[in-house]
Amino acid sequence: MSSSIEYINEGVKTTAKKMVKEGEIFASCTFASLGLDPTLCDQLRDKMGFEVPTLVQAQAIPAILSRRHVLVNAATGTGKTVAYLVPIIHHLQKSTRRTQRADGTFGISILVATPGRLLDHLKNTSSFLYSNLHWIVFDEADRIFELGCGKEVEEILDHLGSRRNIHVKKDNAISSFGFPQQNLLFSATLNEKVIHFAKISLENPIMIGLDAGDSALEFQPSERGRFLGQDINDEVQPIRKEKSFSIADYKIPTQLVQSYVQAPCGSRLTVLFSVLKYLFERESFEKILVLFSTCDAVDFHYSLFGEFKFSSSESESRPEHLFLKCKIFRLHGSMKPEDRRTTFQAFKTEKLALLLSTDIAARGLDFPKVRCIIQYDPPGEAIEYVHRVGRTARLGERGDSLLFLQPTETDYLQDLQNHGVSLTEYPLVKVLDSFPARGRKQFVEKLVSLESHSWIMFLQRAVESFVAAEPGMMKLAQKAFCSWVRAYTAHRGELKRIFVVKKLHLGHVAKSFALKQQPSVVGKSFKKQVKKRKRDSRQDVSSSKKRTL
Numbered sequence: 001m002s003s004s005i006e007y008i009n010e011g012v013k014t015t016a017k018k019m020v021k022e023g024e025i026f027a028s029c030t031f032a033s034l035g036l037d038p039t040l041c042d043q044l045r046d047k048m049g050f051e052v053p054t055l056v057q058a059q060a061i062p063a064i065l066s067r068r069h070v071l072v073n074a075a076t077g078t079g080k081t082v083a084y085l086v087p088i089i090h091h092l093q094k095s096t097r098r099t100q101r102a103d104g105t106f107g108i109s110i111l112v113a114t115p116g117r118l119l120d121h122l123k124n125t126s127s128f129l130y131s132n133l134h135w136i137v138f139d140e141a142d143r144i145f146e147l148g149c150g151k152e153v154e155e156i157l158d159h160l161g162s163r164r165n166i167h168v169k170k171d172n173a174i175s176s177f178g179f180p181q182q183n184l185l186f187s188a189t190l191n192e193k194v195i196h197f198a199k200i201s202l203e204n205p206i207m208i209g210l211d212a213g214d215s216a217l218e219f220q221p222s223e224r225g226r227f228l229g230q231d232i233n234d235e236v237q238p239i240r241k242e243k244s245f246s247i248a249d250y251k252i253p254t255q256l257v258q259s260y261v262q263a264p265c266g267s268r269l270t271v272l273f274s275v276l277k278y279l280f281e282r283e284s285f286e287k288i289l290v291l292f293s294t295c296d297a298v299d300f301h302y303s304l305f306g307e308f309k310f311s312s313s314e315s316e317s318r319p320e321h322l323f324l325k326c327k328i329f330r331l332h333g334s335m336k337p338e339d340r341r342t343t344f345q346a347f348k349t350e351k352l353a354l355l356l357s358t359d360i361a362a363r364g365l366d367f368p369k370v371r372c373i374i375q376y377d378p379p380g381e382a383i384e385y386v387h388r389v390g391r392t393a394r395l396g397e398r399g400d401s402l403l404f405l406q407p408t409e410t411d412y413l414q415d416l417q418n419h420g421v422s423l424t425e426y427p428l429v430k431v432l433d434s435f436p437a438r439g440r441k442q443f444v445e446k447l448v449s450l451e452s453h454s455w456i457m458f459l460q461r462a463v464e465s466f467v468a469a470e471p472g473m474m475k476l477a478q479k480a481f482c483s484w485v486r487a488y489t490a491h492r493g494e495l496k497r498i499f500v501v502k503k504l505h506l507g508h509v510a511k512s513f514a515l516k517q518q519p520s521v522v523g524k525s526f527k528k529q530v531k532k533r534k535r536d537s538r539q540d541v542s543s544s545k546k547r548t549l
């Protein structure tokens, strides 16, 4: 598939047409040809090692230099940050105006903020002056809405006089650069909220990464087909309610290989352990990121994977060695900021490493050369899935993703499919068969269940004994078990139908934390939670009945 891109370059007043093949990452032009200052191009090459722009940069940079509002929808890891930062720096460098204290934020050229904090300052900090604000960049727009910050960003627009459908005195929007304020919106996924926001925040924008076939935007018939590098209709068009967002709304790197592994609850841990060993040792993967639902789960697996020793032979006399031989790191929100920074840097530079993390690493973070993302605990919304897998296959590199699902959770695949995301089943039995047979014949005629695979049984026993012998580890396992169950009950909306708490077998969940027995205290609190949920849902039903009567 190919599509035509129109390059708009105010500086050199040229319009070039280029054919883009699906899956290509880099453009066949130079940064200089996009109208950027030569010194900036030199810095990009010498300091950053960026020889040529990525496709999204080749489209966005001239568009932003042209001073128009811009909407970019591009896959994770395609270089969106540089796409908006470089043209802004280009303008800032060109400015010859001496800045004064009274110029406000113009004293700090670039302000990076979360919506809530920014709104707080806009409302309450009298010394926060922003009359010279020239660019507003909404990066990770989908994330902003997913976090429920939609109201805040709309209020921010109002404060900055930037909402499209309210009357704004023209002078307010003219910055000291002598041209109107420019709004830029970047998102890896599109949904109704992002589209609505685009319509109220962007004036006559250039659209990048949307084409007529896959656009989620609805326009008048005359507007159809005018997407890449072309104008959006001036009038705000209502979004049709029945439009379902699918396929191209979720941009996934085309070279990413996406699989799922079906692991029964009680064997999840040993399957993860085995797959990791296989990927590092047999497939020579260098860096892997595993995502967990809770900080406690990260802590437990970090300690276990870092300490679990294993003998490669049945013989007692053979020395034990670490089961996983790579460097292991962990990252989660309960760690001190400096520890997080150190981990981030260390994992970035390490050649052979495993990072265990919560969703803190699922978005925006850029670790080079991560070959595989394992979602050990499934994500919530499909959008989260897209961002999690986006930590690999960045900038055209190879990448694999593996989603763990219990047999009762496989409806989640349909949910992903509804968004145009298809996964193939991972050849797990082949991986397990590659490990030495233990105790009994490995090649049984038919494997009745994964739990009865000789390697899985052997490894499960070994890990359980290891944890039982280490009181510290046991505590971590119990804590992780409790948090995991709580996190499982927190699935919202439609997902509650797929991740059904009542279907959990707590004894099996305990096994997945290498516990021989389910911690009793957890049983009580969990049962209480289930009872409460039942009571709440009964109340919901009866109050909705009352409303309809």
Ligand SMILES: Nc1ncnc2c1ncn2[C@@H]1O[C@H](COP(=O)(O)OP(=O)(O)OP(=O)(O)O)[C@@H](O)[C@H]1O
Residues within 6 Å of the ligand: 049, 050, 051, 052, 053, 054, 057, 075, 076, 077, 078, 079, 080, 081, 082, 188, 363, 364, 365, 366, 368, 390, 391, 394, 395
């Ligand atoms: N022109 C370029 N040449 C080489 N590397 C580049 C270029 N532009 C960006 N990169 C590198 O590509 C990586 C991905 O870039 P970036 O994080 O901006 O992507 P993104 O599209 O914002 O991803 P996400 O949506 O996941 O945040 C970074 O390591 C960045 O330094």
